[in-house]
Amino acid sequence: MxxxxxxxxxxxxxxxxxxxxxxxxxxxxxxxxxxxxxxxxxxxxxxxxxxxxxxxxxxxxxxxxxxxxxxxxxxxLSSYTHATVPTPTLSPAAKPPTPPDPGNSPIPQPSPTSPTLTPRDSPSDTHSLPAAQPLNTEPNPDRPAKPEAQVVLLMDSNGKYLDTKRLFPGLITRAKRCQNRGQAMELLRQDTLGNPQHIVVHTGTNDLHTLHRETAEAMTKMAKRASREFPDSRVVISTLLPRTDTPPHVIHEINMEISRSCAALPNIHLAHHTNIGTWDLHDGLHLNKVGVRAFAKTLKDVTLDRNPNSLAHTAAPPRNYRPPRYQQERQSNTASHLPAAPRPPAACYTLPSCPTQPQKTPPPSPMDDLRLCDEQSHPSPTH
Structure with a gap:
């Protein structure tokens, strides 16, 4: 245990x-x-x-x-821009050799059928000129600076046919391409355009399919930016041109909204192209020769602040003008639903009366004299 x-x-x-x-x-x-x-x-x-x-x-x-x-x-880029290639010069002592006389030269001349060396392929040219000097990559201080533009054009595809020399003669004019309002907003800076006296902007037509009714607001923002960036310049904003794929009343409403929004801007001036219609377009979008001429005249008048001679001129289509497709459909639809208009009175179709000439009274004929004598000899009974 x-x-x-x-x-x-x-x-x-x-x-x-x-x-x-x-x-x-x-x-x-x-x-x-x-x-x-x-x-x-x-x-x-x-x-x-x-x-x-x-x-x-x-x-x-x-x-x-x-x-x-x-x-x-x-x-x-800077080295390529400022590089200068010196022109080779011959010293006074080194004179070019005189060509030998073909008649006295012992060397046979080449026949017309034999191949000849061109000056570019000739090896003797390499010995007649001195060696090329190296490129000068330093900027040349004696080279004059590029003058600043006095007029700057910011245009879409409708401005490529404008001749700047004829549009503003005597003024240094430079044109820049901008397809839409966004590109114009990027270019409206002093470090890009400098400080010109006049700035003309025509864009916004290509923004209709993307911005629709907001095109007026976008154009107003662009005008405000131009007024803020260039307070000392005269800025001209060109309103929208007509297009066959957009109803005219839509473009008119957008232009009126642009006018109301830009009315308070101090140095903004609008160029309205009321004398240009869809008949001035050769493809439904771009101007033809007549349209370009009217377009250039309006821009020049507003830019130079001059009164045009054709202010009373209103846009009227030519005789052979055919309305665009949407206008034809609209006319056919309205014609099928609306009753026929009453015919105006016939007085509306009367031509102005021509001035009448005084009629000469013909001399009395012999028969009239006989009838008068007969009446005097046999007076008619009185009742």
Whole structure:
């Protein structure tokens, strides 16, 4: 019994020690798990930081590459612009050799059928001129600067037929192409156009299919930008021209909205093309010769602030004009639903009377004299 008790006590003590070790191991495992989670979080954060650094580094590298390309293009363009090639000159001592006389020359002349060397292919030309000097990439200070434009035209495709020399004679005029209002907004800056006296802008017709009724608001924003960027210039905004794919009343309403919105701007002047109709278009969109002439006259009158001689002229279609498709359909539809209009009175169709000439009284004939004598000799009875 005593031995069993001793073994039992020994086993109990060993079990207690084992439990104690298990508790220690469990505590150690928990601590290790906590440290492992902390290390995992740190590793994840480090990975994210590394990815962000790589991304920012790649962006900076791309920006540096773009800047380097822009600088290289600018340097090459400036060197190409300012490069001057000196004209080779011969010294007074080095005179060109005199050509030999064909009759006295012992060298036989080439026949007409034999191939001859052109001056470009002749090898003797390389020895007659001195070696070319290197290109001068430095800007020439003696070279006069390009004069600043006095009139700037921002035009769409309808302005490519304008002759700027005849449009504004005596003024330095430069024309720039802009297809829509967005391109005109980018060009309306002093660092691009300088400080001209007159600025003429004609665009917006190509924005009708994208902006529709908002074209007037977009044109007003463009006019405000021009007034703000060029306060000392006379800015002329050309209103929309007619198109065969857009009803005339829509374009008229847009032009009236532009007029109302730009009325308060100080240096903005509008050019209305009331003397241009759809009959002045050769393809339904672009002006023909007559339309270009009227278009140029209106722009010139408004830009130079002069009174046109044909203010009373109203747009009237020519005799052989055919209305566009939408007008024909509209006329046919309205004619089929509306009753016939009453015919005006016939007096409306009478021609003006021609001046009458005084009629001469013919002399009396012999028969009239006999009849008069007969009546006097035989008077008629009175009742």
């Amino acid at each position: 005593a031995e069993l008790r001793r073994e039992n006590q020994k086993t109990t003590s060993e079990l207690k020690e084992t439990q104690k070790r298990l508790r220690q191991l469990t505590q150690t495992i928990r601590e290790l798990e906590e440290e492992n989670s902390i290390l995992r979080a740190q590793a994840l954060k480090l990975k994210e930081d590394t990815a962000n650094r790589d991304l920012s580094f790649s962006r900076e590298l791309q920006q540096m590459k773009e800047q380097l390309q822009e600088k290289s293009c600018h340097v090459s």
